[in-house]
Amino acid sequence: MTGHSWAHMWYLYMLIGLYLITPIIKPFVTKASDKDWIAALVLMFVMSSLFPTMNAMGAGLTSWMIISTPYIFIYMLGYWLCWKAPQRIVGNRFALTGVILLCLTIIVAKCYYGFNYYGYADPVTICLAAALFLLFRSLNVNWNLANRLAPYCFGIYLIHPVFINFTYKFLNIDEGLVVPIHHFFIFFLLFTLLSLCGTCILMKIPFMKKHVL
Template sequence: MHLTTGHSWAHMWYLYMLIGLYLITPVIKPFVVRASGKDWLATLGLLFVLSSLFPTLNAWGAGLTSYMIFATPYLFIYLLGYWLCWKAPQKIYGNKMLLVAIIILCIGIIITKCYYGFDVYGYATPVVICLASALFLLFKSSNVNWRLANRLAHYCFGIYLMHPVFINFAYKFLNINEEVIVPIYHFIGFFLLFTLLSLASTYILMKIPFMKKHVL
């Protein structure tokens, strides 16, 4: 019942939004096909300000009025992903030093959050947008064919679905809040632990034909 009414675990928002993105794709396709480079930059810039920068500033107490905020960042992220994959200029994704500098800066800001308490790593915040974009372009420019990564790619969706099971178990049954206990090192501790457990669970579930064909 909770799944059908949209009240399942928080990370399931992606599945509902995915349906919405599929539905809106025919509407935005004419723009995607015909837009010039300047059209793309203007659109992405405007959406970034309205759906990422302004909401983040508002969360910090800026007091921006509601009409200045486009509260749904999914369209922006959807279009940004396409632009990064197919439209990003060579001078951007070919500059590995710039990309590495952006990644280090973003990680530094996220670590700083642990000391000062401001929120910078929500999935639609400018820091996460910049970090994810830089990481994507860095791997794109590297063009590395990792055999291990190719094998693990089949389990990514299952890991995404399974990881909250272990997070909720640790929080609700063991009374462990990984961010409170290790505010800086939880990425290399709990993150790796939950990822490995989710990978193992997905591997086992994919041995079930129905789960492999229809769910994972």
């Protein structure tokens, strides 16, 4: 709120906003028909994901056509994917795997060749996240490792920039610009492991475990 926290803390403020707006959108969520859902999601996708991405590429669309924050759309999309997505989509693992591979190929190519990556609102990011969610939902696998790591996810999210900033400010390495692309994934795995270890240590402190993590 003061502008002095690290950039990834936006997520915490966005959560507060989504909680506040939930009572406003709940009547639509509970009463909308399947056709209403599809129409709303398509409209929000176009105005909050597709158009902003096209504008970032120089399309020059007028501002009234664009919803600058895609997070309400992503919030509602998550609900639809969890509770209302047709079984023919959820159960089609072959198609979902194809979408995932295609999205990953596009993302890797954009990173490798230095194209501007639009982030959370990018249609490729949204399609990848949706396909991954539906694929794992269809597998319905109870992974012991995932269950054991789940309590540490929020802590990993909170502290991972510590290691990114250390690498950037003290080692003069910008991991986001590292080429070839496999170096980027090495950094990703390294930062995840260090963040997991850091979270495990912090959770040994009763106050951190109870009130923060």
